[in-house]
Amino acid sequence: MAATTKKIQSNLRRIREAIGEACQRSRRDPDRVSIVAVVKSVDVATVKNLIDAGLTELAENRAKRLVERADAIDVYLRRRRTEPPRPIRWHMVGHLQRNKVRQILPVVDVIHSVDSLRLAEEINTRAERLERTTDVFLQVNCTEEPQKSGCAVGAVIHMAELICTLRNLRLVGLMTMGPTSGGAAAAKPAFVRLRELFDEIRSERTGGEHCQHLSMGMSRDYVVAVEEGATILRIGSALFQ
Numbered sequence: 001m002a003a004t005t006k007k008i009q010s011n012l013r014r015i016r017e018a019i020g021e022a023c024q025r026s027r028r029d030p031d032r033v034s035i036v037a038v039v040k041s042v043d044v045a046t047v048k049n050l051i052d053a054g055l056t057e058l059a060e061n062r063a064k065r066l067v068e069r070a071d072a073i074d075v076y077l078r079r080r081r082t083e084p085p086r087p088i089r090w091h092m093v094g095h096l097q098r099n100k101v102r103q104i105l106p107v108v109d110v111i112h113s114v115d116s117l118r119l120a121e122e123i124n125t126r127a128e129r130l131e132r133t134t135d136v137f138l139q140v141n142c143t144e145e146p147q148k149s150g151c152a153v154g155a156v157i158h159m160a161e162l163i164c165t166l167r168n169l170r171l172v173g174l175m176t177m178g179p180t181s182g183g184a185a186a187a188k189p190a191f192v193r194l195r196e197l198f199d200e201i202r203s204e205r206t207g208g209e210h211c212q213h214l215s216m217g218m219s220r221d222y223v224v225a226v227e228e229g230a231t232i233l234r235i236g237s238a239l240f241q
């Protein structure tokens with residue numbers, strides 16, 4: 001898929017309007033809702049247009065692609081004269097295998113898809129070697145679909161506690177995906193569930209001081225996600241179509 005800067009800007013305006021209205025309905029501050037642009041379906045030229053449209057939080061769902069894209073954009077920005085409004089930050093939003101952690105860690109800023117202790121430990125070990133701290137979300141399988149990745153709902157509190165013991169990880173919140181079918185209305189129970197788990201973690205202070213975000217909502221269901229408390233929306237196709 002490809003899209004011009006103009007097209008992206010007009011889509012972005014429409015999305016921000018919808019976010020604003022959802023915030024009004026749920027009495028939330030729109031400044032507490034940010035957009036991560038998922039670029040898995042577009043070409044590099046469109047990623048550049050996205051940056052021109054002012055978006056600097058970019059996401060991929062595959063490790064190899066994330067590394068390639070981050071490198072290409074890095075080269076592009078160094079050649080270009082004008083700087084983006086903020087530094088570009090890369091988010092990994094797809095299922096992550098442990099043997100890919102070493103590859104992405106030097107370029108990734110946030111990992112949304114931590115769903116097992118073994119994966120968390122691998123990220124921690126690699127981060128320690130690079131002398132850095134990596135921001136992670138605990139991904140939860142709120143819809144309990146067997147084929148879907150994510151930590152089981154019943155294990156979330158304990159997992160959050162364990163992640164917090166890893167010194168080179170910073171647990172910044174919880175992430176979930178709506179059901180694979182059924183559209184926006186069908187996603188609501190999953191988002192409500194994630195917010196309840198989030199509230200529980202925060203009231204018991206088991207998730208640490210940085211656990212402040214809910215990464216939920218995609219193109220088809222971001223309005224519902226905002227109404228249920230999302231602070232980070234992972235949006236792809238709605239930006240480009």
Ligand SMILES: *Cc1c(COP(=O)(O)O)cnc(C)c1O
Pocket residue numbers: 038040061093094177218219220234235236237238
């Ligand atoms: C692709 C993807 C998105 C964005 O999906 P759109 O429907 O294009 O908005 C969000 N999160 C994850 C994990 C994805 O893989």
